[in-house]
Amino acid sequence: MTHFDTEEERLERQTDEGKQELRHASRTREVVLTGGGMWPEDELGDTMIINMGPQHPSTHGVLRLMMELDGEDVLLIKPVIGYLHTGMEKTGEELTYVQGTTNVTRMDYASNFSNELVYSQAVEKLLDVDTQIPPRARWIRMMMCELGRMASHLLFQATNGMDMGAVSMLLYGWREREECLRLFEYVTGLRMNCNYIRPGGVVADLPDGWEDRVLEVCDVVEAGVRDYDEMLSQNPIWRERTVGIGVITTEECLERSITGPILRSTGFAWDLRKSQPSLPYDEVDFDVIYTSNGDVFDRYRIRLWEILESAKIVRQCVEKMPPGDFRVQDKKITPPPRARIDESMEALIHHFKLFTEGFKVPPGETYVTVESPRGEIGCYMVSDGSGKPVRMHIRGPSFYNLQSIDVMGTNSLVADAVAIVSSIDPIMGEVDR
Amino acid sequence: MADNNAREEDHEGGPIADEPIADEVAAAIVEKFPGSIAADSHGQAVVYVDRAVLADVARFLRDEQEFTMCVDVSAVDHLLTGTRHRPPGVDPERFEIVVNFLSHPRNRRVRVICQVPATDLTVPSLTGVYVGTNFAERETFDLYGITFDGHPDLTRILMPDDWRGFPLRKDDAPGRVPVTFKGDPSPR
Secondary structure (H helix, E strand, O other): OOOOOOHHHHHHHOOHHHHOOOOOHHHOOOOOOOOOOOOOOOOOOOEEEEEEOOOOHHHOOOOEEEEEEEOOEEEEEEEEOOOOOOOHHHHHHHOOOOOHHHHHOOOOOOOHHHHHHHHHHHHHHHHOOOOOOOHHHHHHHHHHHHHHHHHHHHHHHHHHHHHHOOHHHHHHHHHHHHHHHHHHHHHHOOOOOOOOEEOOEEOOOOOOOHHHHHHHHHHHHHHHHHHHHHHHHOOHHHHHHHOOOOOOOHHHHHHOOOOOHHHHOOOOOOOHHHHOOOOOHHHOOOOOOOOOOOOHHHHHHHHHHHHHHHHHHHHHHHHHOOOOOOEOOOOOOOOOOHHHHHHOHHHHHHHHHHHHOOOOOOOEEEEEEEEEOOEEEEEEEEEOOOOOOOEEEEEOHHHHHHHOHHHHHOOEEHHHHHHHHHHHOOOHHHHHO | OHHHHHHHHHHHOOOOOOOOOOOHHHHHHHHHOOOOEEEEEOOEEEEEEOHHHHHHHHHHHHHHOOOOEEEEEEEEEOOOOOOOOOOOOOOOOOEEEEEEEEEOOOOEEEEEEEEEOOOOOEEEOOOOOOHHHHHHHHHHHHHHOOEEEOOOOOOOOOOOOOOOOOOOOOOOOOOOOOOOOOOOOOOO
């Protein structure tokens, strides 16, 4: 810490971050120089502005919350984001359409399949091959997305429990999520950032014996969820911390573009898997979970039950998985099988061209959406006929959900603010992109 | 390139003006706001409107067309775009503001796009109609330098406060700015 001779000098050298205002100009006050004495009381009362984060264990990464406190009461919350901004949308403009999924899978790193899916579907729509995707590819995509939703909600259960002080939940949630990640490694080769769903289908067919592995994971996760329910849902300490905290109404959700479990917790049953399905969700039987209180407890409950619904979908996928191709047989966008490369010169050329300069996409623009574990994830893509997108914008659900923390968190306690951040389930990689 | 020209003709030769607009919401916007141009982009309804009426269009959609949510606000920089996709009648400018609306009761979407010239980078803010566009407009301002008139708190959101330039513009090269950290005395 640098030492400054006078307070004026210190203020002059202060970084810009310190000057950010919480309130509108009418409520800010001039800086009072105390000369080392007591801080004088002012007409606003003894309020105090503190920063929670960006390095705070309960902020799920690098979220900074500016909070105006009156004792233990939170008068105002303002989220300050951008600490994980890595320019992924700019990077997306530099990568070919083949490479693009590698980039987007790192945005929402807890549910990477949704990101890959929304990117791939945008490219497919621009290529006009979205109706030609083989059924098996669509079912594999649906199964992997649902397994991803289970893993993501298990991560939520683990971190949410830890934030509330139920530290053992962290271990239990991680234990079940680990089974999901092992399955991802078995199917895709990677535990996270799988880069499995690509434009045209998926990168590889499911490995031998996948049915048993998937069903085993479902068994383990369902047993785990029943344990969590038993451990937490009727637990008086847990209910004390969550019931009636961070309440938000449907109207506030709609005008603030909140989607996903937070919207459903207010009694508004909206799920893109039912209303605008882009995968064969209409061929499987599942329920949209919604509750009516809009508080932290309901968001916890919805995510808990959604794990079971996802397991239900995954079981039906195992049962109904159609045979056939796992990617569209369009030589322009699909690389040839590895075995063909050894025997065919054309296949080698195709493979080389596809992975060096990629394929060209006709000019156009489109916006496609998918229900990710956090809400509506969208991809707005503009192409100009070249091999790289002009614009690749991802509408991250956490980005929109997080901005309304002021509605949920105002007039709560500091400990509740932690619970509310946790219940929003923000993934900062997606918020800042 | 001959290939590109052929594609351009395909797109410029799109729907004839007299043809009825397939999407009823797009038709309603065109009727209410003369000068708007409706288009169909891969089966999705798109309306190109004048940027002066952007907030009015949003209010019209919310109050009279049951569009309950403004899903997304973003922008596009067309400085280096090769073959640009646009329906006939739209006067292209360098920037585009793209707003996506969603109606829950009617279960449909509409996309509103307005052109923003590089000489006057202002559009009306939608925060007065849909509060949720606050962060999205800040992000667009931060990354493109487009000002939203009437926004309550138009400050940088993702980039540092003292950042110069607008990173998502096509003439802003990512490798141009040397990486420094605050308080770092090195002359890098």
